[in-house]
Amino acid sequence: MDDKNNLQNGKKIINEAVDIYCIPKNDSTTKSEGSDIDWNTDDDLEIENAIFSSCSTKQLVGDPGASTSAGNTSSSTSRLITHFMGIGFPRDFITRALKKDGEINQLPLTSLNEIIKLFTLVSSPFGYLKACTAEGNTTSSCVENNTFSFLIEMGYEAEEAYTAIKRCGKDTPIMDVIEFIDAARMRHDAHVAPSEVKVEELQSNRHNHELNKSTRFKKRKMDEMARLSNKMIGFGVPGVPLPPMVINRNLPHYIIGPPYFYYENVALTPKGVWSTISRFLYDIEPEFLDSQYFCAAQRKRGYIHNLPTNNRFRLLPIPPTTIQEAFPLSRPWWPAWDTRTKLNCLVTCVGSAPLTERIKIAVEKSAENEEPPSHIKKYVMNLCKKWNLVWVGKNRVAPLDPSEMELIMGFPENHTRGGGIGNTKRYKLLGNSFQVDTVAYHLSVLKNLFPGGVNVLSLFTGIGGAEVALHRLGIPLKNVISVEMSKTCRIVVQSWWEETNQKGKLIHVPDVREVTEHILKKWISEFGGFDIVIGGSPCNNLAGGNRVSRDGLEGQHSSLFYEYYRILQSVRHLMRAS
DNA sequence: GGGAATATGACCCATGCG
DNA sequence: CGCATGGGTCATATTCCC
Numbered sequence: 001m002d003d004k005n006n007l008q009n010g011k012k013i014i015n016e017a018v019d020i021y022c023i024p025k026n027d028s029t030t031k032s033e034g035s036d037i038d039w040n041t042d043d044d045l046e047i048e049n050a051i052f053s054s055c056s057t058k059q060l061v062g063d064p065g066a067s068t069s070a071g072n073t074s075s076s077t078s079r080l081i082t083h084f085m086g087i088g089f090p091r092d093f094i095t096r097a098l099k100k101d102g103e104i105n106q107l108p109l110t111s112l113n114e115i116i117k118l119f120t121l122v123s124s125p126f127g128y129l130k131a132c133t134a135e136g137n138t139t140s141s142c143v144e145n146n147t148f149s150f151l152i153e154m155g156y157e158a159e160e161a162y163t164a165i166k167r168c169g170k171d172t173p174i175m176d177v178i179e180f181i182d183a184a185r186m187r188h189d190a191h192v193a194p195s196e197v198k199v200e201e202l203q204s205n206r207h208n209h210e211l212n213k214s215t216r217f218k219k220r221k222m223d224e225m226a227r228l229s230n231k232m233i234g235f236g237v238p239g240v241p242l243p244p245m246v247i248n249r250n251l252p253h254y255i256i257g258p259p260y261f262y263y264e265n266v267a268l269t270p271k272g273v274w275s276t277i278s279r280f281l282y283d284i285e286p287e288f289l290d291s292q293y294f295c296a297a298q299r300k301r302g303y304i305h306n307l308p309t310n311n312r313f314r315l316l317p318i319p320p321t322t323i324q325e326a327f328p329l330s331r332p333w334w335p336a337w338d339t340r341t342k343l344n345c346l347v348t349c350v351g352s353a354p355l356t357e358r359i360k361i362a363v364e365k366s367a368e369n370e371e372p373p374s375h376i377k378k379y380v381m382n383l384c385k386k387w388n389l390v391w392v393g394k395n396r397v398a399p400l401d402p403s404e405m406e407l408i409m410g411f412p413e414n415h416t417r418g419g420g421i422g423n424t425k426r427y428k429l430l431g432n433s434f435q436v437d438t439v440a441y442h443l444s445v446l447k448n449l450f451p452g453g454v455n456v457l458s459l460f461t462g463i464g465g466a467e468v469a470l471h472r473l474g475i476p477l478k479n480v481i482s483v484e485m486s487k488t489c490r491i492v493v494q495s496w497w498e499e500t501n502q503k504g505k506l507i508h509v510p511d512v513r514e515v516t517e518h519i520l521k522k523w524i525s526e527f528g529g530f531d532i533v534i535g536g537s538p539c540n541n542l543a544g545g546n547r548v549s550r551d552g553l554e555g556q557h558s559s560l561f562y563e564y565y566r567i568l569q570s571v572r573h574l575m576r577a578s
Numbered sequence: 579g580g581g582a583a584t585a586t587g588a589c590c591c592a593t594g595c596g
Numbered sequence: 597c598g599c600a601t602g603g604g605t606c607a608t609a610t611t612c613c614c
Contacts (some may be wrong), residue, residue, distance in 0.1 A: 266590065268606060299590080347590060352599050385587080424597060432590045462590095535588085544589030547603050 005165045014451050039572075043308060059117075109182065114362075123351060129366035136548045174561030232300055234268065235309045255282045255306050259529065259575055261568050262307065262442065262466070264434065264536035266543050268302040273542055274302055277553070282306075282563045288444075294437040295319050296326040297388075297408050301438075308445045315440045315472050319410065323390065337377050343388050343400075344391030345546060346408060347433030350399035355416035363395040388446025408462045409465075410436025410472075412496075415464055429489060440473050445500040446532065453478040453504070455527045457571065459512060459535030459564055460484065464493040466534040483512050512563040517570050529575045533568050536559040 028140070125365050148161055203293065233240050239312060263281060267274075267288050274286055281304045291299035296319070320326040322341045359380050366372040372380070380397075383389065389397035400408070402423055406415050409430055416426045443466070453476030458466055461484040484490055497506050509515060524530065540546055541555025553561060569578060 001579065085601070220594085268589065270605065298588090300588090301590085345589065349591070354599075382587090428590090429591090432589095436586095539590050542590085544605065545592040547601095548592045548606070550591085 008458050011466075022216055027412035033499065050566060084516045096209050130206040135573060143342075144558040160565070181198060205273045208422070223351060232288045233293065234287040234303070237293040238291065238314055247311060249285065249362055251284060251306055252282050255284065258531055258572055260305070260307055260446070260531060261533040262303065262305040262439075262535075263564060264301055264303050264439070266355060266539045267302045268389070269539075270550065273553045277302075277561060278304060280562075281568075289438065290380070291438040294321070294441065295410065296323055296410050296433060296436075297346050299435050299438070301435075303442060305440060305442065308449075311445060311448070312441050313444045315437050315469070319437060320409070327390055327404075329535075333396070334391055335371070338384065339393070343390075343408070344385055346388065346400070346405055346431055348428045349545075350384070350427055351389055355383065355387065356389065359389070359397050360395045376527070381392075403431060405430045408435075409433055410438075410440070411463070411465075411468060413415050415468075415496060416492050421488055421492070425488055429463050429492065430485075432539075434469070435467055436469045436472065439465055440469035443469055443475075443532075446470070446471055447473055447475050450475065450531055452476065454531040455479045455529065455532045457523075457533045457567070458482045459515075459533065459567060460560070461493060461538055462486075462489050462536075464489075464496055467493065470498065470567055471500060471502075471554075477502055479505045479507070479523075481507050481515075481523060481530075483509045483515060485510055485512075512560060512567065515563075515567050520567070520570050521574055524571070524574050529578070530571055533571055535564050537564050 004381040034302050038293060056553065059232070097434050114129035141433075148165060160311070188310070228572070236290075246389075263277070265277070267290075278286055280283060284304050284306065285302050288302050289299070294314070323343055324331060324341065362376050362380060363372055366376065371377070384397060387399060391400055392398045402416060403413050405427070406413055411430075411433075421429075454470065455478050456467070456470070458480055461467070463483040467477060467480060467482075482490070482493055490510075494506070494508070500558070538557035541549055541551045542553070549555060551558070
């Protein structure tokens with residue numbers, strides 16, 4: 001049944017993608033609304049490029065620079081259909097993807113590729129397999145499609161996957177197809193034309209095979225390391241010298257400038273999640289950053305945004321950055337053998353009282369003024385690290401209380417206190433939040449860009465980390481649309497809004513799904529557009545701590561990332577149109 | 579030394595019970 | 597609400613082997 005849902009979801013996204021990608025409504029070169037996009041006359045060249053180029057040319061319609069000119073539309077359409085049928089998509093599916101309001105839309109091949117990619121990503125290979133069968137395709141065609149879907153899901157380009165399957169043969173095991181693509185890529189890097197790659201060479205030469213596998217492993221490893229360097233200093237943090245490697249942030253030209261957007265999630269996701277997120281968010285390199293450079297606790301997060309990165313500045317006052325500074329009262333009780341200076345990530349669950357008692361008893365066993373034996377030290381340290389415990393008295397450890405967590409996370413003390421909110425809930429809210437100083441560092445560049453204040457579309461607002469950051473930066477909040485499902489969070493944000501005497505307007509929306517194009521249009525015309533779209537979509541299906549439903553980006557909650565993407569696309573589209 | 583095997587550590591968590 | 601319990605996927609660190 002999940003497959004069916006995936007499929008429907010995929011179709012929904014395609015329809016939305018068609019809506020979003022299609023036509024700039026008041027483009028002077030187009031005649032009727034939403035149906036006529038002009039064609040590049042050189043169809044042959046374009047299709048050739050699409051099939052044989054191994055790099056993504058994300059030139060979307062409506063993005064500046066997507067140049068178009070008049071051409072033969074009907075033959076282009078049939079070529080497109082032929083092309084995608086050649087890949088293995090059912091004709092019916094392609095025509096449905098192309099159709100809107102009963103008319104055939106003429107989309108550049110690259111855009112249609114995007115749509116297909118979206119579909120393939122959202123619907124599982126098995127869902128697609130079933131759909132094929134239902135639509136009367138042959139089994140062999142389904143197998144081919146399945147391989148294709150897998151390759152796409154793994155992050156290969158549609159074009160190269162298609163070429164590889166075609167050249168290897170549709171019955172070739174998927175690993176061999178991958179070897180083929182990687183070999184082709186390596187040769188391409190070495191300026192060898194893809195057409196010179198011979199399948200037989202790979203299949204018959206075991207040594208070569210192993211070599212490629214090893215090189216591929218290395219290459220991936222290096223890619224990962226470059227993206228996710230163990231220090232996690234993002235594009236630079238105050239006080240830490242940058243590595244000699246130059247940060248080369250080449251944003252696609254069409255994504256530079258307003259509306260700005262800022263997306264956040266946990267850094268250590270299941271494999272492939274960040275590359276998928278990045279692929280949706282305009283191929284922008286995530287900025288992986290650990291909040292330990294801004295506060296006393298680690299917090300490894302990835303951020304994708306189109307904000308400038310020069311002339312950032314920190315919030316003042318700079319909060320304590322070590323446990324000892326953050327908890328001066330703990331100093332007399334802190335044993336020398338507990339060498340921690342930073343807390344681990346503050347999460348939604350905390351250690352229990354009996355646990356702290358067990359630790360007390362374990363430590364007390366050793367004589368006065370004497371270190372416990374090493375196995376006790378190890379036992380205690382493991383628990384302290386696991387539960388983020390601090391020393392609060394003689395042989396006594398305790399979890400942070402919610403107010404201490406608030407301070408470390410950069411919120412005003414008692415931000416989440418009262419109003420009917422219990423401690424368990426406070427821990428949950430705080431554990432799910434932004435670290436304010438970290439986010440403020442990134443958002444600080446907005447201060448010069450918007451001296452008069454900002455209009456914010458805040459998705460998955462939580463307890464308002466981004467709003468607090470902007471406020472503390474001294475950036476006036478003009479209009480804030482806060483989309484947050486939890487009533488408790490809305491209460492927290494509303495209280496903060498009133499207590500800090502905000503002059504702007506705060507509108508609460510409970511569900512992202514209510515944020516339709518229609519209502520976005522209304523807000524945009526009312527406010528004159530959004531200056532920034534901020535959001536950290538649910539991480540519970542991505543986070544390592546989840547032992548039950550770490551389902552990845554397609555998980556029940558984490559899949560709301562696609563809503564973030566949808567809304568951001570909508571805002572960008574509407575703001576270009578207005 | 580370098581690669582492979584193995585150990586260790588970290589993780590914006592969910593559920594059931596009393 | 598407090599508490600106990602429950603794997604698994606990653607990355608890095610360490611050890612082992614050639």
